[in-house]
Amino acid sequence: MTKNAITPDKDDLFNSSTMTFGEHLEELRACLIRGAIGLLCGVAIGFFVAKPVIHIIESPLRKALGDYYTERAIETFDAWTPRRAGGPTLPYSRKEIVDAVEQHNLSFDLREIHPSRLPGAKPNISQQESFDTESLAPILLWQPLARDSRVSITTLSAQEAFGIYVKASFLVGLVLAGPWIIYQLWIFVAAGLYPHEKKVVHIFLPASTGLFAAGVLLAFFFVFDFVLTYLLAFNEWLGLDPDPRISEWLSFVLFLPVGFGLGFQLPLVMVFLDRLGIVEVKTFTSQWRMAFVIIFIAAAILTPADPYSMLLLATPLAALYFGGIGLCRWLNKSPAS
Numbered sequence: 300m301t302k303n304a305i306t307p308d309k310d311d312l313f314n315s316s317t318m319t320f321g322e323h324l325e326e327l328r329a330c331l332i333r334g335a336i337g338l339l340c341g342v343a344i345g346f347f348v349a350k351p352v353i354h355i356i357e358s359p360l361r362k363a364l365g366d367y368y369t370e371r372a373i374e375t376f377d378a379w380t381p382r383r384a385g386g387p388t389l390p391y392s393r394k395e396i397v398d399a400v401e402q403h404n405l406s407f408d409l410r411e412i413h414p415s416r417l418p419g420a421k422p423n424i425s426q427q428e429s430f431d432t433e434s435l436a437p438i439l440l441w442q443p444l445a446r447d448s449r450v451s452i453t454t455l456s457a458q459e460a461f462g463i464y465v466k467a468s469f470l471v472g473l474v475l476a477g478p479w480i481i482y483q484l485w486i487f488v489a490a491g492l493y494p495h496e497k498k499v500v501h502i503f504l505p506a507s508t509g510l511f512a513a514g515v516l517l518a519f520f521f522v523f524d525f526v527l528t529y530l531l532a533f534n535e536w537l538g539l540d541p542d543p544r545i546s547e548w549l550s551f552v553l554f555l556p557v558g559f560g561l562g563f564q565l566p567l568v569m570v571f572l573d574r575l576g577i578v579e580v581k582t583f584t585s586q587w588r589m590a591f592v593i594i595f596i597a598a599a600i601l602t603p604a605d606p607y608s609m610l611l612l613a614t615p616l617a618a619l620y621f622g623g624i625g626l627c628r629w630l631n632k633s634p635a636s
Contacts, residue, residue, distance in 0.1 A: 330483040337479035338472055345471030346464075353467045353545075356552050357452055359519070360543060363527035364450045367535070369400045375409055379437065387414075387436035399441070406447045411435040452545045459546050466549050473557070474515070478508045488571065507567050510619075514559035517615070522555065525607045555608060558601030562616050565594075566623035573627045580627040583620075590620055 345352070376396045381388055391399075399405045414436050444450060454460050485504050534541050572578040583590065594616045595609070602608035 327487050330487045334476075334480040334483040337476040337483070341472030341474070341476035341479075342468050343472070344475060345468035348471060349464050349467040352471055353463065353549075356467065356470075356549060357545070359523040359527065360452060360548050361445075361450060363524070363531060364541070364543070365404070365444050366528075367531045367541075368406060368447065368449055369444070371535070372400050372406055373397060379409060382435060383433045386433060389437050389439075391439065400444075404444045405441050406444045406450075407439040407441050410438050410440060412438050449540065449542075452543055452548060454545055459544075463545055463549055466546075466553060470549075470553050477511055477560075478504075481507045481511070503567055503570075507564060510563040510567070511560040514561070514563035515556040517611075518556040518559040519552075522559070522608055522611045523552075525611065526555075529607045555602060559612055562597065562601055562612055563619065565616055565619045566626055569620070569623035570626055570630065574630070580624060580631060583624050583627065587620070591617060594620065 373393075373396060376389065376391075376393060379389060400407075413431070413434060415434070454463070482504055485507070531541060569578075569583060573580055573583075595613045598609045598613035598616060602612055
């Protein structure tokens with residue numbers, strides 16, 4: 300045990316009682332049960348608000364797909380060339396196309412027709428013997444981007460929608476019950492602290508909740524844009540059109556923010572290990588290189604298999620690691636610690 304380990308003295312919470320290891324486990328069980336009850340209550344609330352939550356969760360993916368196909372539409376326009384010199388050209392200018400897709404949120408399919416074969420047109424008799432490709436003229440079929448089937452998010456089975464609803468309810472419940480669950484865990488930890496250290500719990504609890512919320516918000520409002528842009532660009536590089544399923548996207552949305560929220564608890568975990576005497580603050584300081592290796596490995600586990608999300612989690616965790624060292628040193632300077 301290190302010098303920071305908690306040892307019995309006159310300030311010990313358990314000086315006047317005999318709390319066995321089994322009683323510690325019983326206290327942990329009670330805290331976990333209360334946390335689980337809070338989670339169930341949060342999930343129950345989630346069942347009533349899951350539908351708008353699903354629409355909110357879909358919005359980053361729909362926006363990314365819209366931007367992706369908007370760029371592809373302009374590229375399609377730029378790449379089109381007449382089939383023969385002096386043949387029919389596109390009926391719009393590039394400025395009109397850019398204005399339509401970027402300002403008016405429209406998308407189009409570029410098709411080709413024989414103008415002479417349209418209803419009411421007088422057919423060219425000389426062209427009826429064989430199919431003439433060189434007289435094909437381009438035509439653009441417009442529609443609102445929101446109604447473009449490529450931007451829609453699909454389900455592939457009848458029961459998948461219900462599973463999505465349950466997952467969204469669980470996500471809402473986890474967010475709502477998160478502070479309560481963290482509070483229950485801190486109650487168990489506080490039982491092993493000195494009275495002056497126990498007061499610090501009142502600081503750590505909102506700090507833990509704030510760090511978790513910061514990780515979730517960072518993932519949802521900042522990381523998703525980079526990750527989706529990278530993944531869709533990779534699809535384009537391979538020449539593949541994405542056809543995302545809502546269940547897979549929801550799993551991604553659930554996994555990434557929770558991973559960020561848990562990762563942001565790093566400074567408090569470091570304080571916990573220091574106060575239990577498992578790892579000294581000087582070890583945290585001297586082994587920062589090894590810690591960075593572990594941080595990058597953990598970031599790879601807590602995020603999907605893409606470099607952007609891993610780096611966007613590992614970078615703030617590296618900063619939080621040094622913040623944890625500073626927090627440990629500050630607590631070790633407090634009286635009677």
